[in-house]
Amino acid sequence: MGSIRSELESAGLVFPDFRRSNVEVAKEVAKGDGALIGNGRSKLFFLTIDALGYDLLEKAVAKSRLLKGVFGKGSLERISTVFPSFTPTVFTSIDSGLLPSEHGIIGSPLPIKEYGALRDIFGVSWWPAANEDAVVLFPQPKTVLQMAKHKGFFYLQDEKIVRKSEKADAMKSIRVLPYISQDDFVFQARKLAKTARLVYAYIWELDHVQHVYTKTAKQGFEVVTYLLERLAEKVIPYLQKEGWRIIITSDHGQLSTKRKDAIFLGPNSKIMQDLAMPPWGTESTMFFEVAESREKSFETRFGQHFGNRFLLYDSEEAIRSGLFGRGYVKPALRYRFGTHIAISKGSYTLRYVAPSSTIGKFGLGHHGGLTKEEMQIPLLIL
Numbered sequence: 001m002g003s004i005r006s007e008l009e010s011a012g013l014v015f016p017d018f019r020r021s022n023v024e025v026a027k028e029v030a031k032g033d034g035a036l037i038g039n040g041r042s043k044l045f046f047l048t049i050d051a052l053g054y055d056l057l058e059k060a061v062a063k064s065r066l067l068k069g070v071f072g073k074g075s076l077e078r079i080s081t082v083f084p085s086f087t088p089t090v091f092t093s094i095d096s097g098l099l100p101s102e103h104g105i106i107g108s109p110l111p112i113k114e115y116g117a118l119r120d121i122f123g124v125s126w127w128p129a130a131n132e133d134a135v136v137l138f139p140q141p142k143t144v145l146q147m148a149k150h151k152g153f154f155y156l157q158d159e160k161i162v163r164k165s166e167k168a169d170a171m172k173s174i175r176v177l178p179y180i181s182q183d184d185f186v187f188q189a190r191k192l193a194k195t196a197r198l199v200y201a202y203i204w205e206l207d208h209v210q211h212v213y214t215k216t217a218k219q220g221f222e223v224v225t226y227l228l229e230r231l232a233e234k235v236i237p238y239l240q241k242e243g244w245r246i247i248i249t250s251d252h253g254q255l256s257t258k259r260k261d262a263i264f265l266g267p268n269s270k271i272m273q274d275l276a277m278p279p280w281g282t283e284s285t286m287f288f289e290v291a292e293s294r295e296k297s298f299e300t301r302f303g304q305h306f307g308n309r310f311l312l313y314d315s316e317e318a319i320r321s322g323l324f325g326r327g328y329v330k331p332a333l334r335y336r337f338g339t340h341i342a343i344s345k346g347s348y349t350l351r352y353v354a355p356s357s358t359i360g361k362f363g364l365g366h367h368g369g370l371t372k373e374e375m376q377i378p379l380l381i382l
């Protein structure tokens with residue numbers, strides 16, 4: 001069954017490396033040391049920067065004297081994220097220690113049997129709250145709870161995300177510090193430098209910047225650089241002076257799509273005739289539930305229309321290849337993976353536009369697939 005892996009790799013795509021991943025880094029942070037993060041310092045500042053791909057960090061450091069001086073002194077390695085390289089998927093894995101095959105959060109919207117519908121998961125808490133939902137979609141953030149056992153632990157998180165997960169059970173046992181802006185982040189991180197012993201911090205803006213402007217455009221790249229320079233100037237040296245070890249990683253990188261490479265599917269698209277329900281997933285990775293006895297027709301049609309831009313697999317085979325982690329998915333979550341999965345061969349994107357919605361404006365920066373730019377992330381230790 002090694003064929004999916006070799007086919008992906010010969011198409012220039014990257015198969016996730018679960019042993020050298022951000023999920024393992026988080027587990028080591030919770031433990032206090034390990035093969036990836038090393039040991040030697042008692043105070044750990046674990047910073048996850050959304051959409052900081054390895055290529056992006058490398059380019060930013062090469063082009064900024066300030067970044068070269070501060071980040072260039074650390075140890076920088078290329079590690080892997082999990083698949084799909086999609087924020088809720090990856091943070092569910094980082095926070096819980098479970099792989100996508102084990103938690104089944106593989107896109108948004110996601111089919112949820114209990115609701116009988118596709119459900120957008122951006123609006124809900126990614127940590128489970130017993131009293132909030134009849135259906136618990138997300139696993140407990142075991143890795144974060146383990147971090148919280150350390151004396152002097154703080155979770156430095158954007159206030160919008162804190163508000164969303166306010167009712168989560170885990171929030172009761174964790175010391176959470178919401179920050180309201182990048183300047184506030186700087187202030188709070190510096191304050192923690194003197195009082196805390198373990199910090200799990202998160203910054204999301206870089207993802208937003210790249211979705212809107214793309215990392216290849218001057219505006220996107222410069223805004224990214226400013227944010228990194230602010231950290232390099234105002235936070236990192238301060239923490240280092242206080243004896244902290246700083247571990248920086250990300251959830252995924254981003255890619256820029258050309259407008260002509262963005263494909264839109266609607267209820268009248270030909271392949272819809274073979275489907276039992278609308279497709280779901282991410283822009284570079286789509287799941288399909290093919291109607292009974294329509295398999296051949298779907299595969300032929302998909303090949304004709306999209307075969308040059310997407311690889312199509314039987315979902316069961318993709319699961320068995322280990323693409324999502326363990327080559328097995330619990331029966332209760334199996335339906336979320338559909339019957340087929342399509343993976344972009346490059347920067348091509350696929351979106352389903354429901355009858356009630358319009359294409360509207362969409363950013364040309366995206367992620368969710370298996371390209372190097374999306375899958376390879378930095379592990380920077382300072």
Ligand SMILES: [Zn+2]
Nearest residue numbers: 050051087251
């Ligand atoms: Zn993200």
